[in-house]
Amino acid sequence: MLKETFVSIVIPTFNEAEDIKKTLDACLALDHPLKEIIVVDDSTDETPAIVGRYEKIGPVRLIKREKNFGGRCGARNDGILAAKGEVVVILNADVILPPDFIIRILEHYAAGADYVLVNAEVINQENVFARFVEALHRFHYRNEGDYSAAEWTEGFSCRKSVVIAIGLFPTPPVKLTAGEDGYFGKKLKVGRYKKAVDLSITVKHFAPHRFRDFWRIQKERVSAIASFFLEEKSLLEIFVRAAIRTFITVLGLALIVPAVFTGFRLSHYSSRRFRDVFLFACLYFIQQSAFIYGKWSSFLRLLSYQIQKHQS
Numbered sequence: 001m002l003k004e005t006f007v008s009i010v011i012p013t014f015n016e017a018e019d020i021k022k023t024l025d026a027c028l029a030l031d032h033p034l035k036e037i038i039v040v041d042d043s044t045d046e047t048p049a050i051v052g053r054y055e056k057i058g059p060v061r062l063i064k065r066e067k068n069f070g071g072r073c074g075a076r077n078d079g080i081l082a083a084k085g086e087v088v089v090i091l092n093a094d095v096i097l098p099p100d101f102i103i104r105i106l107e108h109y110a111a112g113a114d115y116v117l118v119n120a121e122v123i124n125q126e127n128v129f130a131r132f133v134e135a136l137h138r139f140h141y142r143n144e145g146d147y148s149a150a151e152w153t154e155g156f157s158c159r160k161s162v163v164i165a166i167g168l169f170p171t172p173p174v175k176l177t178a179g180e181d182g183y184f185g186k187k188l189k190v191g192r193y194k195k196a197v198d199l200s201i202t203v204k205h206f207a208p209h210r211f212r213d214f215w216r217i218q219k220e221r222v223s224a225i226a227s228f229f230l231e232e233k234s235l236l237e238i239f240v241r242a243a244i245r246t247f248i249t250v251l252g253l254a255l256i257v258p259a260v261f262t263g264f265r266l267s268h269y270s271s272r273r274f275r276d277v278f279l280f281a282c283l284y285f286i287q288q289s290a291f292i293y294g295k296w297s298s299f300l301r302l303l304s305y306q307i308q309k310h311q312s
Contacts (some may be wrong), residue, residue, distance in 0.1 A: 005109065006034040007102050008085030008160070012075030013039055016093035017046040019206055023093055024051070028058045032102035035059060038082055040075040042068045070171030073180050077168045080160065089157040094206040096123065097155065104201050105157050113196035114162045115188055120154035122207045125271060129214045130207035132283045135269040135276075151185020151195070155203035162193055172229035174305050177298070179226025218287045219294030224302050235299075235306065242295050249288050259284045 009027055013020060020039070027037045039051045040063045054060040063078055070077065080088055087109055091097070105116045122134035141150075166187040169180055188195070208214040224242065227233045233241075252258040263281030270276040 003032075004034070005087060005106050006036075006085040007032060007087045007089060007106070007157075008079075008083035009035065009037045009089045009091055010076060010079030010083060011037065011039045011091045011093055012072050012079065013041045013043055013047050013051075013093045014072070014075075015043045015045045015047060017043070017050060019094040020047055020050055022096060022206075023091065024054050024060065026096045026098075027091075028054070028060075029099050030097060030102050031099050032106075035102060036061060036084060038063060038079045040065060040079040042071075042075060068175075070169075071175040071177070073169035073176055074171050077171065080163050080168060083160055086160060087157055088160045088163060089155070092154065092205065095120075095154050096204045098202065101155070101201065101203065104198065108196035108198060109159070111196070112194055114193035115156070115158040116196045116198065117150060117153040118155045118197075118201040118203055119199040121202050121204050123204045124206050124209055127207070127209040128276070128279050129209055129211070129283070131270050131272070131276060132266070132280055132287075133207040135266040135280065138269040139266055150197075151189055152181040154205050155201070156181075158188075162188070162191075166191055170230055172225065174225050174229070174301060176223065176226055176229075177220035177294075178223040179230055183226070183230045214283075215286065215290050218290035219297070222291045222294045222298075224295055224299040228302055235303065238299060238302075242299060246292050246295070249292060253285055253288055259288075 011020075011023065011027075024037065024039075027035075037054075037058070037060045039060065041048050041051065042065050048062060048064055051060065051062045055062055061082075063082060065075065065078065068074070076090055080090075087106070089097075089102075089105075101118075105118070108116045120137065122130050122137070124130045125134055166184075169184055170176065208217055224238050227238050227241075228235065259281045260277070262284045263277045263279070264274075266280045266284075267274050267276045270280070
């Protein structure tokens with residue numbers, strides 16, 4: 001059964017020329033012949049040209065979207081709907097899969113799993129931003145890698161029939177930058193689909209190594225848009241929660257101690273150990289500032305959308 005299962009790998013891309021080659025090379029090296037790699041592209045850089053070259057040498061298919069409807073969620077949906085596989089792997093464009101990845105996840109599907117979570121590790125930990133991201137991840141799952149509450153990881157895979165059954169990824173009228181993975185996972189949990197977790201399978205990925213990329217990703221992680229459209233909270237409730245959260249965060253940053261304490265705790269999960277305390281404290285300060293900026297900028301986008309909606 002394992003050898004006969006067709007697997008589709010869906011990779012949404014937006015200006016990923018820097019990373020996509022490594023990801024596609026790893027996908028082509030997977031030791032499972034019944035596979036296809038679908039790249040759904042919204043890029044303005046050289047990404048589609050790079051993917052086009054891979055189409056000539058392996059089972060790679062490029063879907064170039066004319067309109068960026070739904071952002072990353074819309075791209076994932078387009079790839080899933082186009083997929084021929086019974087199992088779909090939903091991959092970010094900076095993730096490197098091990099050669100035996102498909103064979104090993106298929107063992108869980110053969111045992112009845114509906115979706116499979118695996119372990120993830122940052123590759124470029126010589127960079128302080130990347131070390132910080134990896135330390136946060138390891139701290140979050142510090143209890144022997146407890147993924148019991150998790151519903152999404154890098155290298156996520158799912159039966160295509162299940163993805164269709166729960167209605168694909170959400171595509172609200174205002175583009176999501178965060179929250180869709182958790183929402184998707186919550187629907188899987190509510191639907192009582194069978195989850196398998198295999199931490200012996202490790203996928204590797206690149207974390208941001210420049211300040212501007214770190215700032216962008218962190219500010220996008222905290223979005224009022226997801227709260228409004230996915231959690232169905234009112235604008236007033238979102239505003240009040242954001243105001244309270246901002247006050248608490250600013251107070252903590254002003255006291256400095258929470259940042260230093262966080263830097264100290266995270267340094268236990270760094271290869272540089274206590275030499276990273278100060279740097280991690282600074283990055284925690286930057287991260288929390290990005291969260292504040294992201295929350296309020298997304299709230300203003302949401303407010304603008306609502307005003308335009310009522311005027312039309």
